[in-house]
Amino acid sequence: MIGGGQGAFIGAVHRIASRIDNEYQLVCGAFSSDAERSRASGLLLDLPAQRCYASWQQMLEQEQALPAHERVQVICIVTPNHLHFEPAKQAMLAGFDVILDKPMTFSLVEAKELQKVVEETGRLFCLTHTYTGYPMVKEARQLVKSGKLGEIRKVYVEYPQGWLSTFVEGTNNKQATWRTDPAKSGIAGAMGDIGIHAFNLAEYVSGVEVTQLCADINTVVKGRRLDDDGAALLRFSNGASGVLIATQVAAGEENKVKVRVYGENGGLEWQQEDANTLLVKWANKPAEIWRTGGGYTSSFAAHNTRTPSGHPEGYLEAFANLYRNFALHVKARQAGETPSPEVLDYPGIKEGVRGMAFIENVIASGKSTQKWTDFII
Amino acid sequence: MIGGGQGAFIGAVHRIASRIDNEYQLVCGAFSSDAERSRASGLLLDLPAQRCYASWQQMLEQEQALPAHERVQVICIVTPNHLHFEPAKQAMLAGFDVILDKPMTFSLVEAKELQKVVEETGRLFCLTHTYTGYPMVKEARQLVKSGKLGEIRKVYVEYPQGWLSTFVEGTNNKQATWRTDPAKSGIAGAMGDIGIHAFNLAEYVSGVEVTQLCADINTVVKGRRLDDDGAALLRFSNGASGVLIATQVAAGEENKVKVRVYGENGGLEWQQEDANTLLVKWANKPAEIWRTGGGYTSSFAAHNTRTPSGHPEGYLEAFANLYRNFALHVKARQAGETPSPEVLDYPGIKEGVRGMAFIENVIASGKSTQKWTDFII
Amino acid sequence: MIGGGQGAFIGAVHRIASRIDNEYQLVCGAFSSDAERSRASGLLLDLPAQRCYASWQQMLEQEQALPAHERVQVICIVTPNHLHFEPAKQAMLAGFDVILDKPMTFSLVEAKELQKVVEETGRLFCLTHTYTGYPMVKEARQLVKSGKLGEIRKVYVEYPQGWLSTFVEGTNNKQATWRTDPAKSGIAGAMGDIGIHAFNLAEYVSGVEVTQLCADINTVVKGRRLDDDGAALLRFSNGASGVLIATQVAAGEENKVKVRVYGENGGLEWQQEDANTLLVKWANKPAEIWRTGGGYTSSFAAHNTRTPSGHPEGYLEAFANLYRNFALHVKARQAGETPSPEVLDYPGIKEGVRGMAFIENVIASGKSTQKWTDFII
Amino acid sequence: MIGGGQGAFIGAVHRIASRIDNEYQLVCGAFSSDAERSRASGLLLDLPAQRCYASWQQMLEQEQALPAHERVQVICIVTPNHLHFEPAKQAMLAGFDVILDKPMTFSLVEAKELQKVVEETGRLFCLTHTYTGYPMVKEARQLVKSGKLGEIRKVYVEYPQGWLSTFVEGTNNKQATWRTDPAKSGIAGAMGDIGIHAFNLAEYVSGVEVTQLCADINTVVKGRRLDDDGAALLRFSNGASGVLIATQVAAGEENKVKVRVYGENGGLEWQQEDANTLLVKWANKPAEIWRTGGGYTSSFAAHNTRTPSGHPEGYLEAFANLYRNFALHVKARQAGETPSPEVLDYPGIKEGVRGMAFIENVIASGKSTQKWTDFII
Missing domain, CATH: 3.40.50.720 (NAD(P)-binding Rossmann-like Domain)
Structure with a gap:
């Protein structure tokens, strides 16, 4: 380490x-x-x-x-x-x-x-975008891939936090200090810290890629050296559109990552606060509550779950799923075996490049007077 | 009538x-x-x-x-x-x-x-923006006005519906037919039908006015003659910023109006699905669940509630609150009396003009290649 | 009146x-x-x-x-x-x-x-057991009747309130005063005020009748002259068993009526706080969220709903459903017509007699040292 | 092991x-x-x-x-x-x-x-009653101990599961087979498997002990050799009363452990499905949402939490808390140090004896025609 x-x-x-x-x-x-x-x-x-x-x-x-x-x-x-x-x-x-x-x-x-x-x-390379390690996030992706929701039309993702609502970097807060320091964080604050998670989650679940965006990037707290808030209108490769929200000044919020995706026939909703649940909504029948450990979930969710349904697994287990899949990949390669698609389903270099492109594109868009800017890598 | x-x-x-x-x-x-x-x-x-x-x-x-x-x-x-x-x-x-x-x-x-x-x-004139008739929406506005949340920084409002996910105006759906007909609806579809509610709710609760916006307006369903989806980045008179989402193609959604407002010290969240609750969040203490009929609510919430706490009042009662307040105003004027601020708290001509300005501005912004456009009346 | x-x-x-x-x-x-x-x-x-x-x-x-x-x-x-x-x-x-x-x-x-x-x-006679006027309570009954849940095995019903947590009848509280006065209320306090609602709801939804019970009846607040709290183990006509809880000393609770019924294949859950939702749970597939106004609901729910799905109807509309159905029955009789089963589905004299029997049986059981006592009318 | x-x-x-x-x-x-x-x-x-x-x-x-x-x-x-x-x-x-x-x-x-x-x-001896390892369960206990809720009056605890709704021990289900076998499980099925958890949770959180009970114990599924369902009325050492529900035939339920405790001034509610939240309810002010990692929680909750608020910790972390505290105790003893009260707060031999007494008392009560039976150790 x-x-x-x-x-x-x-x-x-x-x-x-x-x-x-x-x-x-x-x-x-x-x-x-x-x-x-x-x-x-x-x-x-x-x-x-x-x-x-x-x-x-x-x-x-x-x-x-x-x-x-x-x-x-x-x-x-x-x-x-x-x-x-x-x-x-x-x-x-x-x-x-x-x-x-x-x-x-x-x-x-x-x-x-x-x-x-x-x-x-x-x-081999693994990038720890934790949220895609949650079994119900994997289920969401599989549901979209199955086509049951139809062609995807809307993608909403949000990541509100409140811990940077005040100038905490002026206190002795180590986490805040480096995150708001351009020399350590890079060109982005909130966008690089949490916006990038939201972006990754949106692309992972929807299965489509951002091609254009239009961002509003703000530094809300006086004296702060990087952005602590932002939102972006998004356009995707298949014609879908969406909204990304990431803020660290939503006072009173913890870490409420949430993603919603809607297709022609229905939609899905996942949020970290209720991480073991995937809400699946249909145009003409009751919404469904899909749960970690449910016998009806895909092999991708099942592979990333340790306990029977009703035993909540959380953030640390989501994180552990990345680690475990990476280990299984490493071992498979050592053994000369081909890992299963479930094992290979962890974020890597491609997600890393797209994530860094997100940071640069969203910050550039925030400064631009042009409305839509292409997502350039 | x-x-x-x-x-x-x-x-x-x-x-x-x-x-x-x-x-x-x-x-x-x-x-x-x-x-x-x-x-x-x-x-x-x-x-x-x-x-x-x-x-x-x-x-x-x-x-x-x-x-x-x-x-x-x-x-x-x-x-x-x-x-x-x-x-x-x-x-x-x-x-x-x-x-x-x-x-x-x-x-x-x-x-x-x-x-x-x-x-x-x-x-006298009343415009039926129903959502501002809910007691907990009134409470939200009063909470902001009280200054307890501090200066407002972020306003998020959303109104997702799914009923126009398909080309229902091609069937015998009276509601859909006129709402998607420019000759009857005007220049806007979703923005005029529900976006305007979201806009009104955002300004009513936050107590600040939109001064600039940047909108993405879409017609998602093939053959439709007006917009059925949109989102806008918002800037407010006090420097706050926000996001407005309104869509009628979020398949599986009913009518999930939701507003969130964050100030320096905390935030609030209200959604129609749980209309008798106002979530109040604080930076450094537990979030609170404020409820219709709670003895701690303001005179504005109390005045617009009929039953003790725990007896859910809904959409029809919110609507009735507009009617009742207007009647009390009419009667007060007939009696030569001055109505209380609680009675006068119903939407009128000013909200109507701002709402129509919203429609024209948001549609114009949607068509514009300029990023931020001033909110012009 | x-x-x-x-x-x-x-x-x-x-x-x-x-x-x-x-x-x-x-x-x-x-x-x-x-x-x-x-x-x-x-x-x-x-x-x-x-x-x-x-x-x-x-x-x-x-x-x-x-x-x-x-x-x-x-x-x-x-x-x-x-x-x-x-x-x-x-x-x-x-x-x-x-x-x-x-x-x-x-x-x-x-x-x-x-x-x-x-x-x-x-x-004609109508008894205003409000909770059975909620469309989703009617839906619950119809779901049980449809047999989809299989034979009913468990019935849990609860009605926690907190408003009598202190000796409010010692203050000038009119509602508390008569409700705790045996000369006005009868032999029961909480059991007659809210326990009876819970009992009615349990029988209405489950479609089976209580045949035996075993009750714990308490007067928690010092000086009070009637019970303010209780619980009862229940046995039903078809062999099912259950639990009824009713209390007015659950400090901090409003009016949280809730009923759960489980059959061989699944269960259902309804609570007043989220009155427009019926949760339907299945042994081997995802739970479903049935909603007022959903196109898939029975004629009984639809008949008792005024607005499209997503517009919450509440306590007053549930009450109004009793009134409306009774009016339709009165008018049908005047017109010499047979009302539909949906119209006839309001509580009447039979429910009234069973309710009074509940009061007498539950209070007697509370005083008895015998464990199970037959439900006697 | x-x-x-x-x-x-x-x-x-x-x-x-x-x-x-x-x-x-x-x-x-x-x-x-x-x-x-x-x-x-x-x-x-x-x-x-x-x-x-x-x-x-x-x-x-x-x-x-x-x-x-x-x-x-x-x-x-x-x-x-x-x-x-x-x-x-x-x-x-x-x-x-x-x-x-x-x-x-x-x-x-x-x-x-x-x-x-x-x-x-x-x-040293540790008994793995997992649920008391959750930080918000520990917080609940501390809240009761603080006296803020006043003298405890009501304790409701429930543990509904559905996985034994059918005769799964007739299939090749290892977990079901031994749990329903009296030679391996003992005299109790559901009561020994999950009722005992509910009992432990009730006593742990409320801080008072069961002194009498009156139980309804059932074997619902045909052919099963032990109880799979039950409920008990409870009386506590301080005069409080309560209800315990434990069932394995609530088809469609997962593992929804829930405890509610009410005192003179307010109440609390915790359920495993939302394990990082403790609802705290007050008679005269808004209910509060206490969260794992919140800066306002007690040292007992903080000691048993690994991540900042908003990162859900689940069942495995609750379990790990037992393990960690026991290890810290073992190490402290080796070092000749006195462990902190937070470390010592894990279930041990006393809870084990009371739990076994619960099993014997509740099964005996279920068979008895006597209403209230003393809780005998």
Whole structure:
């Protein structure tokens, strides 16, 4: 693991996710750019001192030198955005498979370069867009793919948060501080932190791609250096249209990701607050409540569920689904086997590039006086 | 009553609304442009034959000729949009107070002219934007006004319906037929039918006015002559921003009007499906469930509620609140009294003009390649 | 109308319910046992002075003396429980049809006598068990009757309120005062006020009758003279079992009536708080959300709905459904026609007798040391 | 681990729960009474062959013989009920701390004997009543303890499931087969499987103990050998009363555990389907939505939450909370430290004895013709 030392939020989440299905073992780490801090963090995680590295460069170098059966296999990178690209690239060049937190890189240029690295090294790559790990989100995608809803016409996605309603970066809030710092986050704040999740969710569930957008991007809180709010009108490859909302100043909201997709015959609705439910709506019959663990769900939902219906699985299990599928892919490749489509259904380099393109396109649109702008990669 | 003959939807709703609080008596009507049909409809409503008029012109003329104590006092107009302006204008010129269904007129030009008629005749005027009749919508407005949420920053409003997901105007659907006919509806379909409700709700609750917008207006169903779908990015007078969604092709949706408003300290959420509840969210304490009939609600909510908390009041009662407040205003004026602010809180000519401006502005923006357009009246 | 003078709750509700569908006109009343108060109440309701009677006896006498076309047709009685039986009996003997608020009488003995009066006079009789007037409650009954759920096994019904959590009868609360006074309420408090509704709802929806019960009846608030809380284990005629909960000391609850019924193949759930929804659950497929106004509902639900799906109808419309169906029955009889089953589906004398039997049985069981007691009429 | 071989449900859940917080490592197991099956299961779990034991007796013996630092520390027992007592007893006698699945033993006699073993050996003991591991259940308990709701008056708890609606034990359903077999389950079916959870939850949240009960216990499905349904009226030590419902024949229900507690001033409601929410209701102000991760929650909720508010944690995290607290207790004792009250808040031997007493009392009451029976331990 690179990053995720003491006090980090997402690092701990990654570690839990990796443990849930027993497919990973934490064997080494460069948990901080501060060598001492990295070492302390690693020891707290029961690592032997010699595998708590002073830097990620050191880690890659020394791990490569280990015999294959001792060597780390998958490198997980959970640093702030500006420290995604280089370690990811070097890890793959060093022969490791990589799990990387979103947004994939600091810029679209980096993203495309990383894509080349993936293609050239042939390493496996997973980007942790957590929400697509939820079984009912997978079910939603499968329902759209089945054609039962008919051609998709409308896609609404929203991600309201409230935690940046005040100038918390002025307090001692580590999470807020780097996320609102252009040098660490990149050109986007809310759009890069949560808008990108909404975008990924919209494309994943609807199965169609954004081709044009028209965005309103705002910095609501005085003194903030990046956007903390935005919305975009969307047009999709098949002619569908939609709306994306992402804000971090909806005071009182937690993390209420929600996606709705409507086709000619019906629609679907999923929201994280009720994550084990997929509402399926029909034009001429009662709406249905599809549930995690229900015997009627697709193999994609079933594959990503651990307990019988009625036992809520949550955010950590969704995260763990990414980890598990990636592990199964890694193992299958080692075994020379072809993984099932269910295993392969995790976000990777393509989603990463599109996500970075979203950031650049949505920020550009926000600044533009032109109404519709093409979604350019 | 003008319009609302057999088979009409909204005419029957108006009549129920007028009865609920016993403030009105139906005394005459021109229920259809077809004289025979008007008469038949009136008889079914237990009117004496001589007050079932062949036309609204006849009605105004003959009612004026009646002695004051027999004469109709309030004229309620529930015709399709193209037949709003002229009867409303003539009714006021003839000395009657008027209740008019939304959208107020066929065009903004008519709306402004009607505004002049109201000003010049001094007649009372009510426009039936039903959703602002709900007690918890009134509570929402009062909460914003109280300043407890702080300065308003975000306004999200949506009105998804699904009943026009197919080309129902090609079947024998009376409601769909006139609503999708430019000669009867005006320049807008979904925007004039439901978008205008969403717009009115957003301004009413937030207490701020739209100053700019950027709209995506679509005709999704093949062969349809007016828009059936749209969304708009909004900017408000106080610097707040927002999103308005209105669609009639969200297959499987009924009538799920919903409004969310966020200020510096918290937010609120109301949706028609759970009309007796107002969710109030705070940045640093638990969200609260405010309920119709709760002893803690404002005088505005209390005034518009008939039953103790726990007895759901619905759409018809919301409608009846408009009717009741208008009647109390009419009576107060007759008695030379000043009505309370609670009574005066019903939509009128100003909301009507802004609504028609919304229609013209949103449709224009939909056609424009310019991103933000000023909201012009 | 007998009872329902100024300050009464349920009288006003009855009047609204009677107006909604325009089938009734208030023509006379004895609104209070205080002649002056009765007169004042009637004048406020726009009645002519001569039809504001000093007593219900006077009303029956003088109305009988009027010519048939001027005479009141239906007598509606909304007095406290101890004043139900005599006016209802005399009204029927005087040739009027009767609408009576629940519980039907002061005692089971009176109830059985009233049943005889109904049988002997042949008058029509309606008891206002409001909850069975909700379209989705009717739908629930029809679903059970259809056999789709299979043989019914479990019936859970609950009615939690919180308004009697403190000794409010010690304050100036009119509603609480008579309801907790044995001389006015009868032998039961909560059981007679709301337990009886729960009982009626359980039998109506499940289509099976309680044959045995085992009750725990409590007076929780110190100083109270009647029960304010209870629960009962139930056994039904077909072998099903169930639980009934009714309490007025669930502090913080409003009026959350809820019924759940399970058969071999699935179950249903309805609650007043979301009155326009019926949840239908299946053993092996997704649960369904049936909605008022949905095209797939039975003729019984459709007949009792006024607006298209998505326009919430509430408590007052449920009440109005009782009134409307009774009016249609009265008119059909006058016209010598047979009403449809949908019209006839309103609570009457049979439900009244069973309800009074419930009160006596449940209170007796509460006092008994015997576990199961037969439900005796 | 004892039990939990291939095909077992709860064994896998225990293992996930043990991994989430990285406090445990699976080091050995006797996963099945079939030696070969045990070995195969262990190998699949990456255990070395020599620590996949042929029987739990062998495991205890051989592990005891290992040097302390290699030896297993905590024995987790996840066998069917009839195989709880003996291994738990022997494990403690052999010096190991024990985690045991519920119900604690096969009978109350065994339970009391196990209690003596705990007292005499001084070993630590955890019983996995999962629902009390949910942070919002802990919050509920703390809220009651704080006194803000006032003296508790009513306790309603319910646990409806539908998976035993048909004779599934006649099919090849392993879970159903042993649960409906008196030789493996004990004297109770539904009461021992889920009723005991409901009972534990009721006492845990309300902070008062059941002193009397009156139960209706049924075997609804033909041919079944144990109860699959029941309900009980409850009386509590402080004078409160309540109702417990547990059924496995509510066709269409999943696992909808729900508890409601009302005091003089307000009430609370928690249900597993919305596990991250605690509804707090007040007599005279709006109900509140308390959420996992909310800054206003108690130290008990906060201690048992991993992610910020808005990231749903579910059943596996609730389970993991038991595991983590037990581990922290074990470690604290090793370190000679006193654990915090938050750590000590996990179910143990006392809850186990009361749970077994519940089973015996509720089944006895179900058979009794006496109404109220004392809750005897």
